[in-house]
Amino acid sequence: MIFARIAGTGGYVPGLPVSNDDLVARGIDTSDAWVRERTGIGFRHLAAPGETTHGMAANAARRALEAAGLEPADIDLIIVATTTPEMIFPSTACLLQHELGVPAGGAAFDVQAVCSGFVYALTIADKFIRSGSHKRVLVVGAEKLSRILDWSDRTTCVLFGDGAGAVVLVADEETGILSTAMHADGSQTSILSADAQMAGGSVVGCPFIRMDGQAVFKFAVKALAEVGAEVLEQAGLGLDGLDWLVPHQANIRIMQATAKKLHVPNERVVATVEKHGNTSAASVPMALDVAVRDGRIQRGQTVLLEGVGGGFTWGAVLLRF
Template sequence: MTLYSKIIGTGSYLPQRRVTNQDLTEQLAAKGIETSDEWIVSRSGIRARHYAAPEQNASDLGVAAARNALQMAGLQADALDLIIVASSTPDFFGSFPSTACIIQNKLGITNHCAAVDVQAVCSGFVYAVAAADSFIKSGMHKNVLVIGAEVFSRILNFDDRGTCVLFGDGAGAIVLTASTEPGILAAKLHADGSHANILSVPGSVAGGALAGSAFLHMDGPAVFKLAVSVLEKVAVEVLEQAQMSAAQIDWLIPHQANIRIMNSTARKLGLPLEKMVVTVDQHGNTSAASIPLALDIAVRDGRVKKGDNVMMEGVGGGFTWGAVLARM
C-alpha cells in the first residue's frame, strides 16, 4: 500500500491592526521620508498589511491559525504527533525554546508530540511541508500540523522606505494526515548560501549585547532578479517529478512578495493570471506565513476545491527556494 500525506485542514490569522499605504505614508512623512501609495503599489502591488499588537508574538498568531486548521480537519489538538513551525521571527532569540514547543503548550497538547522549528525565511513553509510529507510517508508520523507565523513588523527599519513598506504580520496553517489517496504529489527544495548577503538580518548576540543590526536588510534588485530566475525552474522540476504538465495546475500560490515576480512566474509557466491566488495587495509580504495564508483564503472562499492541483512555491533569504505540488 502506497502512503501519501494529504491536506485535510487549512487555517489563517491576521492581526487586527490594518495599516494602509496612506497610513504608512503619513507615518514616514513625519520623519521627512517621502513615499506614496502609487510608489508602493507600482513597485510591489501592496496596498495594505497587518501589524501584530505589542503583546502578540509569532506563537499567538500561529495558535489562532492552527485552531482554524484543526477545526476544518475535524481533529482535536491531541491527535497531532508532530508540529513544524516556519518562522524568521520566533518568540525567543535563536528560536530557543522553539516556537513550535510554545505553540504545543498553548494548544493544550499533553501527548508529548514532537515539535520543531524550520528556518528557511520566506521559503520556510514550503520546506516545512516537504519535511512533513517525508515524515508521514516514512510512517514515522500520522497527523502533522505545519504553521508559518511571522511578526516582521518587529524587525523593520522605518527609516528605510525600501523595506518597511513591504512586510506584514500574519500566520497560516495546514493539517497533513497519512492517506492512501494522493495528496502531496511532489516537492523540490534548493539553497545557495553564496547569496546570503542580499536578504538578511545581519545581527548576532555576544556577551548579552547585540552585535550588528537587528533590522532586515535587503538588496531589492538582486532579490528580484534571483527570484524571477529560480521560481519557474523549481516549478518545472516539481511538475517533472510528478509527471504532470503546467496545464494540469488548477491554482498557483506563490510566495506573496511582489506582484511583478508573481506575474512573471505565472507567465513563464504559461498560466493565465486568473489561476494565481493573490493576497499580497492586502497582506504585504508575510514571509513564511504568506503561502498558507493565501491557501486558506482560497479554500474558504471556494476557489480551491477538493481534487484541485495546487502549486505552492517560495523564495527566501539564505538564499532558499522550493516548490510543492499538492492535490487537495
C-alpha cells in the same frame, strides 16, 4: 502506499489593516502610488507589541484543526516555519504545543528558511508521514516581521506584514502531495539578510531586514520558475494539469513574471499580497487558506505552492488538494 493530504487550512492576521496612506501619516517617506506600482501592496497587518509569533500561530492552527475536524490531542508532530521567534530557545513550535494543549511527547521543532520556510516545513512533514512514523502533522508559518523592520527605510518597511497560516497534514491512501523540491544557495546571503546576533548580552550587527531589491527580483523569478517546472516534471504533469499557482506573496511583479515563465495565466494565480504584504513564511499558507475558504481551490484540484527567500532558499510543493 501512504500519502500526505491536507485535511484543513487556517489563517490569521492581527489587528486592522494598515494602508499605504496610514504609513505616510506615520511619517514614512512614501506614497500609495509608489508602493502599489512597484509591489502591488496596498495594506498589511501589524501585530500589537504584546502579540507573539506563537500566539498568532495558535490562532491559525485552531482554524486549521477545526477545518480538518480534529482536536489538538490528535496531532503527533508540530513543525513551525518562522524567522521571528520570541526567543532564542525554546522553539516556537514548543511554545505552540503548550498554547494549543497538544499532549506532551510528540515532536515539535522550528524550520528557518525565511520566506521558503513553509514550503520547507511542508516538505519535511510529507517525509515524516510517508515514512509511516507520523499520521497527523500540524504545519505552521508564522511571522512578526514588524519587530525587525527599520521604519526609516522605505525600501523595506512598506513591504512586510505580520500573520500566520497553518495546515493539518494527515496520512491517507489517496494521493495528496505529489512531489516536492528544496534548494539553497548560501553564496547569495548579501542580497537579503538581517545579520544581527546576540553576543555578551547585546545585539551585534544589523537587527533589521536589508535587501537589494533588483538582485532579489532577478534571483526569485528564475528560481521560482525552475523549481515549479521541476516538481511538475517529477509528478509527470504538464501545465494543463495545474489548476492553481500559490506563490510566495512578496511582490506582484515577481509573481506575474514567474507565472509568465511557467505559462500560467494570471487568473489561475492566487494573489493576496495587496491585502497582506509580504509575511515571509506565513505568506503561502495564508494565501492558500484564503483561496480555500473563498471557494476557488476545490477538492481534487492540483495546486502548486512555491517559496523563495533569504539564504537564498527556494522550493515547491505540488499537491492534489
